[in-house]
Each structure stands twice: as C-alpha cells, then as structure tokens.
Amino acid sequence: MLSMTNVSKVFRTDLIETHALRNFSLEVKAGEFLAVTGPSGSGKTTFLNIAGLLEPYESGSYKLDGVEVTDLSDDARSKLRNEKIGFIFQSFNLMPDLNVYDNIDVPLRYRRMKAAERDKRITNALEIVGLAARMKHIPAQLSGGQQQRVAIARAIAGDPKLIMADEPTGNLDSLMARQVMDLLEKINEMGTTIIMVTHDPELARRAHRNVQVVDGQITDFKPYEPRTGGEGMRGHGAAVANAGA
Amino acid sequence: MFSYYLRLALASFRRNPGLTALMIFAIALGIAVCMVTLTSYRAAAHNPAGERGAVLFAPSVDSWDPENSYDKDNKSLAPDLLTYRDAKALYASDIPDRKLITYRTGDIYTRPDKGMDPHYIPTRMTSRDFFGMFDVPFLYGGPWDGKADEGPEPVIVLSKEENKKAFGGENSVGKTLNWKGREFRIVGVLDAWEPMPKFFDVSNGAFHEMEGAYVPFAWGPILELGSHGNTNCWKTETINNFQDFLNSECIWFAAWVELRTSEKQRAYKAYMDNYVLDQKKHGRFPRPLNNYLYDVDGWLKRNKVVEDDNKAMLTLAFAFLAVCLVNTVGLLLAKFLNAAPIAGVRRALGASRRDIFWQHLTESGVVALAGGVVGGILGVLGIWALRAWYGRFVDEAARVLPFDGKNFLIVIAIAVTAGLLAGLYPAWRIGRAAPASYLKVQ
Numbered sequence: 001m002l003s004m005t006n007v008s009k010v011f012r013t014d015l016i017e018t019h020a021l022r023n024f025s026l027e028v029k030a031g032e033f034l035a036v037t038g039p040s041g042s043g044k045t046t047f048l049n050i051a052g053l054l055e056p057y058e059s060g061s062y063k064l065d066g067v068e069v070t071d072l073s074d075d076a077r078s079k080l081r082n083e084k085i086g087f088i089f090q091s092f093n094l095m096p097d098l099n100v101y102d103n104i105d106v107p108l109r110y111r112r113m114k115a116a117e118r119d120k121r122i123t124n125a126l127e128i129v130g131l132a133a134r135m136k137h138i139p140a141q142l143s144g145g146q147q148q149r150v151a152i153a154r155a156i157a158g159d160p161k162l163i164m165a166d167e168p169t170g171n172l173d174s175l176m177a178r179q180v181m182d183l184l185e186k187i188n189e190m191g192t193t194i195i196m197v198t199h200d201p202e203l204a205r206r207a208h209r210n211v212q213v214v215d216g217q218i219t220d221f222k223p224y225e226p227r228t229g230g231e232g233m234r235g236h237g238a239a240v241a242n243a244g245a
Numbered sequence: 246m247f248s249y250y251l252r253l254a255l256a257s258f259r260r261n262p263g264l265t266a267l268m269i270f271a272i273a274l275g276i277a278v279c280m281v282t283l284t285s286y287r288a289a290a291h292n293p294a295g296e297r298g299a300v301l302f303a304p305s306v307d308s309w310d311p312e313n314s315y316d317k318d319n320k321s322l323a324p325d326l327l328t329y330r331d332a333k334a335l336y337a338s339d340i341p342d343r344k345l346i347t348y349r350t351g352d353i354y355t356r357p358d359k360g361m362d363p364h365y366i367p368t369r370m371t372s373r374d375f376f377g378m379f380d381v382p383f384l385y386g387g388p389w390d391g392k393a394d395e396g397p398e399p400v401i402v403l404s405k406e407e408n409k410k411a412f413g414g415e416n417s418v419g420k421t422l423n424w425k426g427r428e429f430r431i432v433g434v435l436d437a438w439e440p441m442p443k444f445f446d447v448s449n450g451a452f453h454e455m456e457g458a459y460v461p462f463a464w465g466p467i468l469e470l471g472s473h474g475n476t477n478c479w480k481t482e483t484i485n486n487f488q489d490f491l492n493s494e495c496i497w498f499a500a501w502v503e504l505r506t507s508e509k510q511r512a513y514k515a516y517m518d519n520y521v522l523d524q525k526k527h528g529r530f531p532r533p534l535n536n537y538l539y540d541v542d543g544w545l546k547r548n549k550v551v552e553d554d555n556k557a558m559l560t561l562a563f564a565f566l567a568v569c570l571v572n573t574v575g576l577l578l579a580k581f582l583n584a585a586p587i588a589g590v591r592r593a594l595g596a597s598r599r600d601i602f603w604q605h606l607t608e609s610g611v612v613a614l615a616g617g618v619v620g621g622i623l624g625v626l627g628i629w630a631l632r633a634w635y636g637r638f639v640d641e642a643a644r645v646l647p648f649d650g651k652n653f654l655i656v657i658a659i660a661v662t663a664g665l666l667a668g669l670y671p672a673w674r675i676g677r678a679a680p681a682s683y684l685k686v687q
Contacts, residue, residue: 110600
C-alpha cells in the first residue's frame with residue numbers, strides 16, 4: 001500500500017537545518033493498522049505529511065498504491081490524495097461554517113462526483129459513524145467526539161484505501177477516545193489501511209503493528225501479521241518495515 | 246465547481262461580513278468616482294453638433310491690440326469674438342451655404358393681455374439660419390423666414406421653458422409678447438434643446454443656461470441692445486452712443502458659417518484673409534495676419550472646453566480607483582491568509598492549488614460584482630447630481646449624460662475585471678501556501 005525508501009526531509013532556515021526525516025524507509029501492507037509513535041519533534045508528523053502527499057521531500061522514493069509520487073505534478077498529487085487517502089486530525093479540522101453534510105461533501109466535490117453519488121456516500125458515511133441525525137448541525141453544535149466522528153465520516157466517504165490519522169484522540173476524553181478507536185478498528189476491519197500517529201501507548205497497542213520514530217528514523221518496529229480475529233492487541237507477523245540505513 | 250465556489254464565497258461573506266462590506270465599499274467608491282468623473286468628462290468633451298460639426302465653422306480674426314496678444318497663455322490665438330463691423334463683413338460673404346451672427350442680450354418681457362408677470366428673458370439675437378445650422382427642434386411653428394432677418398420683422402421664437410412660463414405650454418404661435426416697447430409675434434416654439442457644451446457661444450460659458458427667446462439680429466442696433474455676455478475691448482476709444490459702440494474695436498459677436506466642401510472652406514478662409522488685409526489699409530488689424538476657421542471640435546479645443554483640470558481630475562479618479570483596488574488587494578490578502586488553515590484542510594482533502602486558486606478568485610469576483618452593483622448605484626446618484634448641475638432640461642441632460650442598462654453592465658464588467666485583477670495575487674498566494682503548516686494549528 002505504502003512504500004518509502006530512504007526518504008529524507010530537511011527544514012532550512014537562515015541559521016539552521018533540521019533533519020526531520022533521515023533515510024526513512026517503511027512499508028505498509030494493504031489492510032494494515034499501523035501505529036507510529038515517538039517523542040515530540042521526532043518526525044512523526046513530517047512522515048505523515050509526506051505520506052499524505054502534503055509535503056515534498058528532498059530525496060528517496062515513495063510509492064503509494066504502486067504509484068511513484070516523487071515527480072507527480074500538484075494536480076496529480078492532489079488527485080491521488082483525494083482518491084487514495086483520508087485524513088483524520090487531532091483538532092478535527094472541520095470547516096466551521098459548513099454543516100456536517102457539507103463538511104463530508106468537501107473531498108467528494110474535489111473528485112467531481114455527481115450530486116446523487118455524493119449524497120449516497122455522505123449518508124452512508126454518516127450511518128457508519130452514527131451521526132445521520134446530525135447532518136444539518138454545524139461543528140460548533142457538536143461535542144468533540146461527535147466532531148471527530150464527522151471527520152472520520154469525511155475521511156471514509158471517498159472510500160479511500162488509506163487513512164492517515166494524526167493523534168485522532170488527542171483532544172478527546174478517554175470514553176470518546178475509546179469510541180473513536182472502536183470506529184477506526186471497524187473501518188480497518190472493512191479493509192481500509194490505517195496509519196495512526198499517536199503518543200498514547202494504549203492506543204498504539206490496539207494497532208496491528210507499531211513503529212517508533214526517533215530523530216527522523218524508525219528505531220523500533222514489530223512485524224505485521226494479518227489479523228486472525230479476537231479483540232484487544234493485534235497480532236504481529238512478518239517484518240515489512242525496516243529502519244533504513 | 247463554479248456553483249460550489251459561489252456557495253463557498255457566500256459562506257465566507259457570512260463569516261466576515263464587516264471585512265466583506267469594506268471590500269465591496271472600497272470597489273464601489275472607486276467605481277462610482279470614476280463613473281461620475283468619466284461621465285462629466287464625456288459631457289464636457291462631447292461634440293453636440295455630431296457629424297455636422299465638421300461642416301460648421303467659427304471664423305476668428307485677429308483684430309486685437311498690437312502690443313498684447315488676446316490670450317496671454319497662447320499668443321498665437323486670435324480673439325474668440327468679433328467686432329460688430331467684422332461680424333457684419335464676414336456675414337456678408339456669399340460663400341457659405343448657411344451663415345449667422347449672434348450675441349446674447351435680454352430684457353423684461355410682458356404679454357399684451359397681462360396674462361403673465363413681466364420678467365427678464367435672456368434673449369439670443371441671431372438670424373434664421375441659426376435654427377437650421379444647429380438642428381434646433383421645434384415643438385410648434387418654425388423659424389422666421391429670410392425676409393424677417395432683413396426687415397427686420399418683429400418676430401420671435403420662444404424656448405419650450407419660456408413658452409411654458411408665458412403660455413402654460415400651449416401652442417403660442419401667432420400670439421405676441423411685448424419687448425422694448427414693441428410687440429413681437431411668436432412664429433415658433435422650440436422643443437427641449439440644450440446642447441452641452443453650448444458650443445456656439447462658449448465664450449459666455451460652455452455650460453451657461455440657454456436663452457428663452459430668439460429674435461432677428463437686425464433688431465440689435467435698432468433697439469440698441471447691448472451684450473448680456475462677455476464684451477472685451479483693448480483700444481481707448483470715445484464712445485458717445487450705441488452707434489459708436491458698434492463701430493468700436495470691442496468684441497462681443499460670434500459668427501458661424503456652414504461650408505460643406507473643402508473648396509468652400511478654402512475660399513471662405515481666403516475671404517477672411519482678404520478682408521483683414523483690406524482693413525489693414527484702413528488702419529485696422531495692427532497685428533500680423535492671424536485668422537482661423539475652426540470646426541466645432543477645433544472650436545471646443547481652442548476654447549479649452551475640456552480644461553486641463555478636467556483631464557487631471559479624470560487621471561485622479563482612475564488613480565483613486567487604483568488606490569481602492571490596492572486596498573482591496575490588501576483586504577483580500579488579509580482575509581484569505583486568515584482562512585489559510587481552511588484552505589490547508591481543503592488541500593489535504595484533495596483540492597489542488599488550481600482548485601484553491603479558482604475558489605478564491607471566484608470569491609474576489611463576487612466581491613467585485615457586488616462592488617460594481619453598489620458602485621453603479623452610487624454612480625447613478627452621482628450622475629443625477631451632475632445632470633441637476635449641468636442642465637435644466639432633463640431630457641437633453643440624459644442624452645448627453647447617459648446612464649442606461651448598457652452603461653450599467655459596462656460598469657459592472659469594469660468592476661468585476663478590476664476585482665478579479667485585485668484577487669489574482671491573493672488567490673495565487675493562498676493557493677501556494679503549504680497545507681501541512683496549517684493542519685496542526687487549525
């Protein structure tokens with residue numbers, strides 16, 4: 001699903017250079033639920049931004065669903081991002097002046113879908129997250145947990161192959177966090193690959209596999225093993241990620 | 246996507262109504278000021294004679310002071326008015342197809358049946374050809390005939406306004422008015438007519454009010470009617486009576502000739518020169534030969550009807566529009582960058598730079614459209630004020646200072662174009678913003 005090889009990213013100012021990612025290599029299989037952990041400033045979010053085609057990188061190779069993205073134009077990257085990736089953010093990132101329905105509509109609009117198809121997908125996504133009755137509410141009228149469920153509905157409405165979640169429960173209390181995690185697991189069970197950046201070791205343990213990023217490199221990883229059922233911590237299988245050079 | 250961008254623009258306006266109103270007002274003000282100034286300029290630069298302006302000519306002969314030129318700023322110019330003797334001599338030529346001499350006077354008029362209060366009526370002394378040469382429209386009757394010019398016969402043509410005052414607007418042809426102790430028979434009543442600028446008498450004010458009555462020129466010397474307009478003299482002369490005044494070097498008459506062919510134009514110019522050369526033999530025209538024959542456009546330019554001030558004002562108006570647009574660019578930039586996190590989210594959800602650019606350019610266009618509509622309305626109000634200032638006859642003012650649907654659409658097109666130009670940079674800038682930098686802070 002995702003294959004990064006020796007990807008490097010440097011942030012430069014007049015005075016300093018910060019190596020956010022150093023020869024970062026990672027492979028994520030289709031259907032996997034990967035947790036990315038690490039201390040603040042380790043490069044987790046940079047990885048997520050690059051993986052989400054939101055940020056360019058200096059060197060290395062990155063293939064998303066078999067497509068080498070390095071030399072793609074902005075239009076092509078945007079199209080790929082729109083069709084293959086769904087984003088979930090810590091602070092939800094809903095459009096404050098659009099209602100729930102219109103928020104979920106945003107990625108579908110950029111896919112130039114017909115109105116009937118969009119409506120079907122939005123309704124379906126709202127049913128999955130249990131907010132069908134709130135489609136006319138604006139974000140400010142919803143609780144934090146509900147807002148994050150709207151963000152999840154927005155992420156899955158386009159039926160992406162990969163969901164990138166950046167601290168998806170970071171702004172939620174434990175009960176709501178558990179509900180969101182349940183939802184993510186449900187989505188993953190439906191076949192969507194999930195990469196989740198988190199500080200929370202409890203949440204990380206619920207993923208199939210954890211990788212730890214320190215100083216822009218993967219320092220620890222556990223192999224991925226396809227899920228065989230059960231609940232709680234997922235099993236681990238053959239190593240598909242390595243820490244690069 | 247355009248309808249979607251429109252919806253987003255309206256949502257954005259609801260989010261920032263104050264800032265949006267400020268941008269709309271900035272564009273509207275610039276557009277309105279430009280509209281009013283441009284219309285004013287057009288009115289001043291308008292050639293009311295139209296195509297006929299090319300065959301109508303004002304002769305100008307340099308009868309002025311040998312020591313001082315008539316125009317201190319442009320020493321090559323001859324006077325814009327004629328002496329009585331010169332006006333009569335130029336009028337005597339048979340070369341023109343039509344010809345007239347004219348000046349402005351006036352006095353108290355009464356009705357023999359006491360049917361109106363005695364009042365002053367500004368009066369134009371002229372000849373029959375005046376009405377034909379300048380396409381003057383008649384409501385009732387027509388011009389007096391040629392014999393009335395020579396007699397002269399006591400005939401008079403009233404303006405529509407004056408006919409309304411004196412006879413309640415009814416057909417007054419055949420009725421009489423008393424003027425200077427004589428009874429003048431009304432032969433015609435004009436329809437609304439107020440050429441702007443008043444090209445045939447710019448020396449008395451290109452936007453001066455029109456006369457209420459027209460009387461054969463020959464009555465001037467008989468009734469000893471002095472000028473109620475500009476009279477300029479350069480020579481110290483003994484003037485004991487009206488005849489002395491007529492024979493003086495004072496200038497207060499205008500002449501116009503219609504010359505339909507270039508041959509006639511050349512011949513008439515030669516006639517003018519020969520006349521002046523002949524007069525020099527009699528001790529007049531002490532300055533070098535310096536005569537001109539102006540068509541209407543040339544006459545308006547020679548008299549600076551469109552003053553340098555008007556041109557500077559027009560430049561200033563467009564500069565003001567530019568300042569308004571620069572302010573709009575700043576406001577748009579502030580508004581768009583303030584919403585950059587939302588644009589970042591849109592990028593994350595699949596919007597390309599191009600999508601973000603068009604979304605924000607659409608918003609700029611909608612602001613500009615609203616600015617154009619508001620500016621157009623303000624412009625209409627300004628032009629109404631101009632009409633009230635320039636002309637008493639609304640119909641004529643509306644013709645010279647038009648503001649129809651087509652002009653309104655032009656104003657809106659200018660505003661939208663200007664707004665889109667103003668929005669180009671902010672929209673491009675927001676499209677180039679790195680989305681990742683906003684996602685954490687949104």
